[in-house]
Amino acid sequence: MLTLGCPDTTGIVAKISTFLADEGGWIVEAAYHSDADTGWFFTRQAVRADSIAVSLDELRARFAARVASELGPATEWQLSSSDQPKDIVVLVSREGHCLHDLVGRIRTGELNARIAAVIGNHTDLEDFATRLDIPFQHVPFPAAGTDPDGAGRAAAFARVAELTDVHSPAAVVLARFMQVLPPGLCTAWAGRAINIHHSFLPSFVGARPYHQAFARGVKLIGATCHYVTADLDAGPIIEQDVIRVDHSDAIADMVRQGRDIEKLVLARGLRWHLEDRVLVHGRKTVVFS
Amino acid sequence: MLTLGCPDTTGIVAKISTFLADEGGWIVEAAYHSDADTGWFFTRQAVRADSIAVSLDELRARFAARVASELGPATEWQLSSSDQPKDIVVLVSREGHCLHDLVGRIRTGELNARIAAVIGNHTDLEDFATRLDIPFQHVPFPAAGTDPDGAGRAAAFARVAELTDVHSPAAVVLARFMQVLPPGLCTAWAGRAINIHHSFLPSFVGARPYHQAFARGVKLIGATCHYVTADLDAGPIIEQDVIRVDHSDAIADMVRQGRDIEKLVLARGLRWHLEDRVLVHGRKTVVFS
Amino acid sequence: MLTLGCPDTTGIVAKISTFLADEGGWIVEAAYHSDADTGWFFTRQAVRADSIAVSLDELRARFAARVASELGPATEWQLSSSDQPKDIVVLVSREGHCLHDLVGRIRTGELNARIAAVIGNHTDLEDFATRLDIPFQHVPFPAAGTDPDGAGRAAAFARVAELTDVHSPAAVVLARFMQVLPPGLCTAWAGRAINIHHSFLPSFVGARPYHQAFARGVKLIGATCHYVTADLDAGPIIEQDVIRVDHSDAIADMVRQGRDIEKLVLARGLRWHLEDRVLVHGRKTVVFS
Amino acid sequence: MLTLGCPDTTGIVAKISTFLADEGGWIVEAAYHSDADTGWFFTRQAVRADSIAVSLDELRARFAARVASELGPATEWQLSSSDQPKDIVVLVSREGHCLHDLVGRIRTGELNARIAAVIGNHTDLEDFATRLDIPFQHVPFPAAGTDPDGAGRAAAFARVAELTDVHSPAAVVLARFMQVLPPGLCTAWAGRAINIHHSFLPSFVGARPYHQAFARGVKLIGATCHYVTADLDAGPIIEQDVIRVDHSDAIADMVRQGRDIEKLVLARGLRWHLEDRVLVHGRKTVVFS
Known part of the structure; x- marks a missing residue:
């Protein structure tokens, strides 16, 4: 489960979806919102765990390096697993x-x-x-x-x-x-x-x-x-x-x-x-x- | 069309409905409400005009004499015809x-x-x-x-x-x-x-x-x-x-x-x-x- | 609690409400419905138990004699107490x-x-x-x-x-x-x-x-x-x-x-x-x- | 305004969003749906017209060549302008x-x-x-x-x-x-x-x-x-x-x-x-x- 909020600009969806596609991620549910009032972009993406080869920690490290670092320091994001109550x-x-x-x-x-x-x-x-x-x-x-x-x-x-x-x-x-x-x-x-x-x-x-x-x-x-x-x-x-x-x-x-x-x-x-x-x-x- | 509000007590419905029955009134729609908070009683009764023999003015006079006068001076009521826009x-x-x-x-x-x-x-x-x-x-x-x-x-x-x-x-x-x-x-x-x-x-x-x-x-x-x-x-x-x-x-x-x-x-x-x-x-x- | 259904005619409400008033009944909640399609009249009246002097059985007997008998044989009614679960x-x-x-x-x-x-x-x-x-x-x-x-x-x-x-x-x-x-x-x-x-x-x-x-x-x-x-x-x-x-x-x-x-x-x-x-x-x- | 439906697979969003980002498209509103029942993917993207340099016809030609051709022959899509009543x-x-x-x-x-x-x-x-x-x-x-x-x-x-x-x-x-x-x-x-x-x-x-x-x-x-x-x-x-x-x-x-x-x-x-x-x-x- 990926959630992310950052200042809006062109190409964010492209960056995230290209990253997930490269990792083999099968997106089960995706939602996006661009808030015109605050100029902020939000997304939540549910990916099937078994479609990702690497561990959750490794995925986080890769996302930080390849995506989050490019979206600016105000970006807030979270990658988590939803299997446990x-x-x-x-x-x-x-x-x-x-x-x-x-x-x-x-x-x-x-x-x-x-x-x-x-x-x-x-x-x-x-x-x-x-x-x-x-x-x-x-x-x-x-x-x-x-x-x-x-x-x-x-x-x-x-x-x-x-x-x-x-x-x-x-x-x-x-x-x-x-x-x-x-x-x-x-x-x-x-x-x-x-x-x-x-x-x-x-x-x-x-x-x-x-x-x-x-x-x-x-x-x-x-x-x-x-x-x-x-x-x-x-x-x-x-x-x-x-x-x-x-x-x-x-x-x-x-x-x-x-x-x-x-x-x-x-x-x-x-x-x-x-x-x-x-x-x-x-x-x-x-x-x- | 009769609408009425007055202090609540026993027998109000009996008085009104007996009056309307005596005049031959065919009640098409009737609604009542007793407000426990304020101790007030409200009703609205729609009567078919052709079931009443007397004129609207005469009906008002009879209602004033036979019903409203018994319900106390705080009573507010209205008898009107709904046929005109x-x-x-x-x-x-x-x-x-x-x-x-x-x-x-x-x-x-x-x-x-x-x-x-x-x-x-x-x-x-x-x-x-x-x-x-x-x-x-x-x-x-x-x-x-x-x-x-x-x-x-x-x-x-x-x-x-x-x-x-x-x-x-x-x-x-x-x-x-x-x-x-x-x-x-x-x-x-x-x-x-x-x-x-x-x-x-x-x-x-x-x-x-x-x-x-x-x-x-x-x-x-x-x-x-x-x-x-x-x-x-x-x-x-x-x-x-x-x-x-x-x-x-x-x-x-x-x-x-x-x-x-x-x-x-x-x-x-x-x-x-x-x-x-x-x-x-x-x-x-x-x-x- | 009184519920009643019977063929519609003028004067039903007057009969019921006069009966309840005569017994001293304090009506807490009353609802009526005249069904134009079937020509049937329905009512439900909630009366405070402590406002009625007689027993439930006696009240039923009086209602049967004074009201229900006048409303015709098709009438269905029920008088019950709501205090027990x-x-x-x-x-x-x-x-x-x-x-x-x-x-x-x-x-x-x-x-x-x-x-x-x-x-x-x-x-x-x-x-x-x-x-x-x-x-x-x-x-x-x-x-x-x-x-x-x-x-x-x-x-x-x-x-x-x-x-x-x-x-x-x-x-x-x-x-x-x-x-x-x-x-x-x-x-x-x-x-x-x-x-x-x-x-x-x-x-x-x-x-x-x-x-x-x-x-x-x-x-x-x-x-x-x-x-x-x-x-x-x-x-x-x-x-x-x-x-x-x-x-x-x-x-x-x-x-x-x-x-x-x-x-x-x-x-x-x-x-x-x-x-x-x-x-x-x-x-x-x-x-x- | 872009609407598209095609068989679902990984990487569709990446392809579309990369294409739009390359054309300079400012996405005002984007929605996606993957239908698990039919295995079909749907999207609608509203792009600001003034963020795109080329004509609508040229954009269609580029989309057909670079995106639609890769999504398979069952793909249905439409690029239109929403300015006229x-x-x-x-x-x-x-x-x-x-x-x-x-x-x-x-x-x-x-x-x-x-x-x-x-x-x-x-x-x-x-x-x-x-x-x-x-x-x-x-x-x-x-x-x-x-x-x-x-x-x-x-x-x-x-x-x-x-x-x-x-x-x-x-x-x-x-x-x-x-x-x-x-x-x-x-x-x-x-x-x-x-x-x-x-x-x-x-x-x-x-x-x-x-x-x-x-x-x-x-x-x-x-x-x-x-x-x-x-x-x-x-x-x-x-x-x-x-x-x-x-x-x-x-x-x-x-x-x-x-x-x-x-x-x-x-x-x-x-x-x-x-x-x-x-x-x-x-x-x-x-x-x-």
Whole structure:
């Protein structure tokens, strides 16, 4: 799997495709994007492993020497193998629908991933996880008003980080975790921490978005899967979707219908991330779905 | 056509349906909504005119005496006939897609309306309107920076109001008019001025929403049809819809795809308004579509 | 919860609503439908249990005497209480996504149901079910070509019926069961057996619908939740939905994306069924969602 | 604009992109598809005209010599310029919504086309067309039962063909034309005759699809834009979409809502066709939208 982003110019596709052809690479799937706004070029190429004679390390060395060196120092690229399931860590609170959904998708083989740990600030989902042999860790967070200087919360997050980082996960999934990551973790997990926000961002940033949506009287509600950054709910968006509501839907109805969208949007975003289909550039993403 | 809103209590449906049954009314379509949040009850009932023996005025008098008087002074109701096309006035600027669409829907009979006038602050759409025998009025607005005290703009709006009010229109449609109505006209046309905003509100209020959407990297763009109030783009929402975009869509692509949503959303909202399907309560609408 | 269907005439709503008002019933949710095509009237009314003074049996007797008797002998009605979770039986084969999804929805409380048994013609889903304390029964079916007179298949279905009927379930859910119910069971479970078919019916009836869809080159794939009748895939439709595909989607991609639609459509259809929101009339359904 | 389809092998992209790079071509938009099912490769590349020094004819000659000759005799390719509006002919009957919509899109510049003629078997749309300076031709067809040997119908189609072919149109659009093209015209206009069918094919082939949909009780209705072939409603599908309906929608409601989908689907399909975004292979299309 090759992903690459670099300043756009003529001949990039020719260079890459000639290199892959010379190595005997059978391209199974190829996608390209030239962004006129930023003058940047992006590509993702899936090549059959058995069509390449050399090792992955050797291929990387050759690509660096023959292609990347000619595309300039700003070029970002990655060559990886997709045969092994990737480890992920899932952060949860009390609501289980996103966790249930991810577990189901892993059991059916749709997501090529392994849940190394579920970390919850409540124990509501411990029973579900442990029955299915998924390690569950409880890290309590201070209740509102009991942690004036934030030391308790900082300690809890330090414990979450410790329990997470031991797995070097390919993704840290905030599956309705309901706690705002501190800036340090946003940096440490940049490009790997994935949140599902229960509104169609940028509408209804922050707490209780379904209540905000109900009060405003919108006719569609949505969910947004995005990378976590230090700006609350403002990280690069990976995927969004919506569902229709009307005046007869109370907040509880919105919550119920919204859960279906949250599950779908998170599952799509996470799969694309794990399959190297998401390239981040600035505040935006290129998604080769 | 009967529409009614009043404080909720037991027996309202019984009162109304008994009244209509006593008058011989054949109910073709009936919709009810009890809003738990506000404690308000809403209904819309379409009755076949030929099943009622008395005149519309007599029916109103009987309904006032026998039903409305028992439901309390806060009750709002309306009994009307839907056989005549209703007059509307359409305010436009340079972009024609919404006007083209409304004209087509009127020609096919989908919208039971007559365009009494098109008023434009530019003349781009004059040719289209006049070829189809729709009166077009040009009311120029001062260019940016040329009207420091707003007198020119106020005069232009006075002229728009004059040209509009002579028709006592059932709806004043801002079909991509691009000018913010002054508070006085928001009040004068309350519940009748209908705007199409080219974003999924409350995201991207104000100018150039597609540019805002592009910069934020959203994965869906939308449009919102709403009643105009003095708060910019914050009036009661009648209808919204969205369409999927991705990283390959430049702003021009968003604009093109967004136009399809704008047309659909405006057409639905306007039809529901003209057929007395929209009941406004506070900042929100009940839409019996 | 009152549901009723009867030949349409004037005054039905007045009769029902007057009856409920006289009993003190606080109507939380009411829906009506007059079908012009068949001349039939349908209603569903949700009444707060604590607003009614008499017992459910007494209420039924009063409704029969005062209302139903006046609406004619063709009238079908039902008065029930919705406080207890309903028992369901789920028939499965090897694919788990629908079962996973239903289990998740029951755990979150979205579906007010209890899975009395999962019956599988394979054992693939036994581990998942038993870990979560859901009784799993394995009923093997004869392999293709090994049961020329159908006796093995008949015996297997007899066993399925025995294991199912002991629970008197409110719904028998064919969650990608992949076996065609014999006519006897279609009759025995009429109005209770719910199937999810992995196409947008009536397109692609029968086996391997995603393969059929791929061969035809459709641009959307779908799923259909319907009551099972003796006509294959032709029973009354409860719910359908679709998702967009394009030329880049291989059959495996369609299968993966289709699963999301199957889960959603089955979950919606089953919830509406369990909440008495679905009224069947002939080949069609009225769904008061 | 380069479009190409050929048997898949390694190195195709390298050949094409090297050729374009050597000619100085600035690729604005590029799309590729390898079809695993048929072993065929497809691409579309949009190149800025001002980045190429040689004439279009010279570029074609060079491409034929240097690229196409190496890709084998089955290769189909096309190099064209997209600067001129393309001529289209629109066949209509009595319903105007598709014609209204296309005219609006051409007036706003969304469709880079010119309507060379509208041909109607009724005169309902003559007024609209002629007011907007679009040539309208009336070709009456024999009424049902008055043309037992089909001679009248054959003569009418001969006249339609004559009035159409004089323009050598890039597309012949059957905009709710309601007459089945004879096999001879299907062949003569292969790959250029575009129909809008008012159902989600393959459901509800043939006449009165909304009536069929109503009778079956489907929960979504749709429309399909496809190339016309001698098999009724079975040609390669370009685009489809659907809209939700429910039990409260009578046939007239389905017709009204369906029109919105017909307009959208036809407009998308026609635009893609005119922009060389549709490559036909067998019964299916590759659409580089």
